[in-house]
Amino acid sequence: MSEPFSAVEVIVRKRDRGELSDPEIDWVVDAYTRGVVADEQMSSLAMAILLNGMNRREIARWTAAMIASGERMDFGTLSRPTSDKHSTGGVGDKITLPLAPLVAACGVAVPQLSGRGLGHTGGTLDKLESIPGWRAALSNEEMFAQLESVGAVVCAAGDGLAPADKKLYALRDVTGTVEAIPLIASSIMSKKIAEGTGALVLDVKVGSGAFMKNVELARELAETMVGLGTDAGVHTVALLTDMDTPLGLTAGNAIEVEESVEVLAGGGPADVVELTLALAREMLAGAGRGDVDPADKLADGSAMDSWKAMVRAQDGDPDAVLPVAKESHVVTAPASGTLSRLDAMAVGMAAWRLGAGRSRKEDPVQAGAGVRWHARPGDQVTEGQPLMTLLTDEPDRFDRALEALEGGYDIEHGAEFEPTPLLIDRIG
Amino acid sequence: MSEPFSAVEVIVRKRDRGELSDPEIDWVVDAYTRGVVADEQMSSLAMAILLNGMNRREIARWTAAMIASGERMDFGTLSRPTSDKHSTGGVGDKITLPLAPLVAACGVAVPQLSGRGLGHTGGTLDKLESIPGWRAALSNEEMFAQLESVGAVVCAAGDGLAPADKKLYALRDVTGTVEAIPLIASSIMSKKIAEGTGALVLDVKVGSGAFMKNVELARELAETMVGLGTDAGVHTVALLTDMDTPLGLTAGNAIEVEESVEVLAGGGPADVVELTLALAREMLAGAGRGDVDPADKLADGSAMDSWKAMVRAQDGDPDAVLPVAKESHVVTAPASGTLSRLDAMAVGMAAWRLGAGRSRKEDPVQAGAGVRWHARPGDQVTEGQPLMTLLTDEPDRFDRALEALEGGYDIEHGAEFEPTPLLIDRIG
Numbered sequence: 064m065s066e067p068f069s070a071v072e073v074i075v076r077k078r079d080r081g082e083l084s085d086p087e088i089d090w091v092v093d094a095y096t097r098g099v100v101a102d103e104q105m106s107s108l109a110m111a112i113l114l115n116g117m118n119r120r121e122i123a124r125w126t127a128a129m130i131a132s133g134e135r136m137d138f139g140t141l142s143r144p145t146s147d148k149h150s151t152g153g154v155g156d157k158i159t160l161p162l163a164p165l166v167a168a169c170g171v172a173v174p175q176l177s178g179r180g181l182g183h184t185g186g187t188l189d190k191l192e193s194i195p196g197w198r199a200a201l202s203n204e205e206m207f208a209q210l211e212s213v214g215a216v217v218c219a220a221g222d223g224l225a226p227a228d229k230k231l232y233a234l235r236d237v238t239g240t241v242e243a244i245p246l247i248a249s250s251i252m253s254k255k256i257a258e259g260t261g262a263l264v265l266d267v268k269v270g271s272g273a274f275m276k277n278v279e280l281a282r283e284l285a286e287t288m289v290g291l292g293t294d295a296g297v298h299t300v301a302l303l304t305d306m307d308t309p310l311g312l313t314a315g316n317a318i319e320v321e322e323s324v325e326v327l328a329g330g331g332p333a334d335v336v337e338l339t340l341a342l343a344r345e346m347l348a349g350a351g352r353g354d355v356d357p358a359d360k361l362a363d364g365s366a367m368d369s370w371k372a373m374v375r376a377q378d379g380d381p382d383a384v385l386p387v388a389k390e391s392h393v394v395t396a397p398a399s400g401t402l403s404r405l406d407a408m409a410v411g412m413a414a415w416r417l418g419a420g421r422s423r424k425e426d427p428v429q430a431g432a433g434v435r436w437h438a439r440p441g442d443q444v445t446e447g448q449p450l451m452t453l454l455t456d457e458p459d460r461f462d463r464a465l466e467a468l469e470g471g472y473d474i475e476h477g478a479e480f481e482p483t484p485l486l487i488d489r490i491g
Numbered sequence: 492m493s494e495p496f497s498a499v500e501v502i503v504r505k506r507d508r509g510e511l512s513d514p515e516i517d518w519v520v521d522a523y524t525r526g527v528v529a530d531e532q533m534s535s536l537a538m539a540i541l542l543n544g545m546n547r548r549e550i551a552r553w554t555a556a557m558i559a560s561g562e563r564m565d566f567g568t569l570s571r572p573t574s575d576k577h578s579t580g581g582v583g584d585k586i587t588l589p590l591a592p593l594v595a596a597c598g599v600a601v602p603q604l605s606g607r608g609l610g611h612t613g614g615t616l617d618k619l620e621s622i623p624g625w626r627a628a629l630s631n632e633e634m635f636a637q638l639e640s641v642g643a644v645v646c647a648a649g650d651g652l653a654p655a656d657k658k659l660y661a662l663r664d665v666t667g668t669v670e671a672i673p674l675i676a677s678s679i680m681s682k683k684i685a686e687g688t689g690a691l692v693l694d695v696k697v698g699s700g701a702f703m704k705n706v707e708l709a710r711e712l713a714e715t716m717v718g719l720g721t722d723a724g725v726h727t728v729a730l731l732t733d734m735d736t737p738l739g740l741t742a743g744n745a746i747e748v749e750e751s752v753e754v755l756a757g758g759g760p761a762d763v764v765e766l767t768l769a770l771a772r773e774m775l776a777g778a779g780r781g782d783v784d785p786a787d788k789l790a791d792g793s794a795m796d797s798w799k800a801m802v803r804a805q806d807g808d809p810d811a812v813l814p815v816a817k818e819s820h821v822v823t824a825p826a827s828g829t830l831s832r833l834d835a836m837a838v839g840m841a842a843w844r845l846g847a848g849r850s851r852k853e854d855p856v857q858a859g860a861g862v863r864w865h866a867r868p869g870d871q872v873t874e875g876q877p878l879m880t881l882l883t884d885e886p887d888r889f890d891r892a893l894e895a896l897e898g899g900y901d902i903e904h905g906a907e908f909e910p911t912p913l914l915i916d917r918i919g
Binding site: 070071074075078101102103104105106107108109110111113114115234237238239240 | 498499502503506529530531532533534535536537538539541542543662665666667668
């Protein structure tokens with residue numbers, strides 16, 4: 064078959080700051096998926112897009128082309144509305160775990176296709192897989208049935224959804240082209256739109272432990288994604304939330320499940336509860352159920368019931384004892400005073416090095432590994448008291464984890480502590 | 492072996508407008524040659540270099556790394572000094588053919604490693620290969636011996652010279668990254684420096700038929716290359732010369748050899764003679780023989796003797812009848828007046844489509860194909876007189892060649908004709 068464009072002409076247009084036409088975008092995404100546009104051509108195009116940008120029309124078309132590369136799900140026949148959440152990734156970010164069953168308990172179905180962790184940020188599927196028996200892979204039929212019966216599904220995205228994105232993401236990862244806002248936004252949104260959710264709340268993380276280190280870039284990404292979702296008919300809102308400090312008191316897999324269950328039981332760290340409720344309210348409002356107060360569903364135990372039903376539906380045992388790391392090492396406070404800073408990136412790196420995360424997507428993770436911290440910024444600590452507990456099955460990992468934590472926290476004496484707000488902005 | 496850098500960190504540094512260190516450049520060029528840095532990584536780096544540039548140190552180091560990827564020739568033991576010329580490519584640019592033997596006749600050796608044509612620009616080896624028996628491939632020993640005995644060699648570059656450049660050039664060709672001045676300059680200069688010439692004159696073409704369409708970019712390229720040559724101890728000068736109009740009266744292979752022989756016989760088109768002499772004077776001055784007047788050597792037949800010796804040394808017969816195209820088609824002047832413009836790109840495209848050039852490097856070329864024009868800008872023409880003769884072995888090629896010539900020339904009546912100078916600038 065003769066091709067309507069050449070890869071070089073498309074690359075050169077973007078390289079020379081031109082706009083790609085709709086047919087050019089459709090062709091290049093499709094031809095890349097078919098292997099007609101080679102990896103080395105797509106990577107130079109990705110670099111040109113990263114450096115020269117794309118306008119809103121181009122990003123929307125690129126997203127549409129990635130959606131068109133695969134199947135598209137449709138939950139229109141479900142008996143309840145659907146609403147989903149996507150986080151751009153952080154440290155200690157277990158929010159999906161209490162959030163999905165909580166929203167389900169409020170009468171809105173949550174069809175979450177999720178991913179595994181890479182680098183210092185954790186992955187929702189890795190956390191859930193620490194529950195004995197739980198399985199991430201569901202057929203479309205199983206997913207649909209569980210949404211109808213339980214109201215919440217967190218499972219792995221199948222290969223059928225936006226295959227162009229899958230191929231492009233792997234390429235960007237090795238060619239220094241991950242950090243392109245048009246490509247990040249279209250990658251996330253192509254999957255979420257293809258997934259077929261009616262409403263979507265984006266949790267765009269900002270700070271040292273996040274992908275976006277500054278608020279301006281995070282806002283640009285959030286606005287781009289909200290625009291894409293809205294144009295595609297998905298009710299989309301974004302919250303910009305802090306990721307200078309890790310969320311809650313744990314970063315790992317099983318230990319984050321444990322913390323999530325505390326939240327579902329009506330307890331848990333205040334920041335995790337606050338963010339879970341804020342995102343739940345947005346998800347409910349997006350699905351037209353803004354009248355329901357999710358706090359009630361935490362208090363009355365119905366969110367916990369949904370959680371157990373959700374875990375069981377995927378062959379997990381919600382009452383099983385979770386895996387525990389074989390070895391632990393306690394870091395004590397080197398001085399007395401106020402813990403004025405706990406760096407999300409340092410904690411995330413430490414948890415990764417302890418075995419909770421992976422460097423390559425085929426690596427395994429340890430269910431019990433991670434970091435527990437015993438104080439949060441603003442708390443008073445006394446010299447010698449336990450500050451953090453490092454957990455791993457392999458004690459030779461402690462040294463490099465401790466290195467990652469060097470300079471990762473400050474204890475100040477007598478200084479005024481200014482708490483940073485968790486919720487920074489709302490876009491939508 | 493563990494690698495000292497990662498490709499992604501090098502790409503990201505250039506992407507974010509940083510400077511690459513000397514060890515990073517050495518590593519990335521070497522690792523690419525070894526296949527440790529993948530094509531899709533080098534192409535995104537090439538795009539970042541194209542868009543963000545490199546400073547003089549980076550370009551010099553990049554060039555040195557490409558030289559270090561292969562062998563380096565040394566003509567220090569020759570009995571005469573060496574001087575070479577490189578043209579960035581044009582239409583009707585047969586200058587090497589009369590120039591190399593002319594300079595040899597003046598006592599300076601010319602060790603020219605040359606290439607084949609691609610697209611609308613011709614290649615010196617393609618032209619010489621139209622001479623019955625002539626062969627482009629010489630061993631290093633043959634080249635050295637011919638330089639000593641004849642004083643001029645034009646032959647194909649072996650695989651041993653700058654293999655990194657060979658691999659990188661093929662990649663840039665398909666990834667929209669050809670037009671990066673640091674990469675063009677280092678590609679040309681790595682081969683010329685590795686070739687071991689003592690002096691070098693660069694003929695940087697400017698205009699519609701050239702790679703560089705405007706004088707500013709051509710000057711930047713020329714200055715970059717002169718800097719690289721000078722830093723490497725090669726006496727380097729650049730001339731910026733016009734390529735809005737094709738050179739001489741022919742564009743093809745055998746017909747350009749014929750025109751070159753006319754120049755060597757003391758005749759030939761004035762512009763070809765002018766440029767040949769200007770470049771010869773620079774080559775001689777660079778080699779410390781500025782006292783010799785090359786015009787004398789054209790007049791006294793010694794340049795012609797060198798030509799014949801050079802052709803014979805490579806098994807060609809300088810007295811053989813050259814191949815002639817099987818078919819010809821005459822384009823007549825559509826009006827009377829002054830030929831005010833003859834576009835180099837249009838003529839180059841026509842010659843290419845007639846079979847004189849190739850689209851892919853493995854394609855053959857026709858020895859007899861090409862375009863002869865019978866008037867040059869400034870000449871008076873009469874309606875119906877022959878303006879151009881198109882030559883090919885395959886008459887079905889005429890239509891597309893005629894299409895290429897549409898709008899490629901202007902005939903004006905009564906207008907003042909302003910000739911454009913052939914020599915635009917000198918840098919060095």
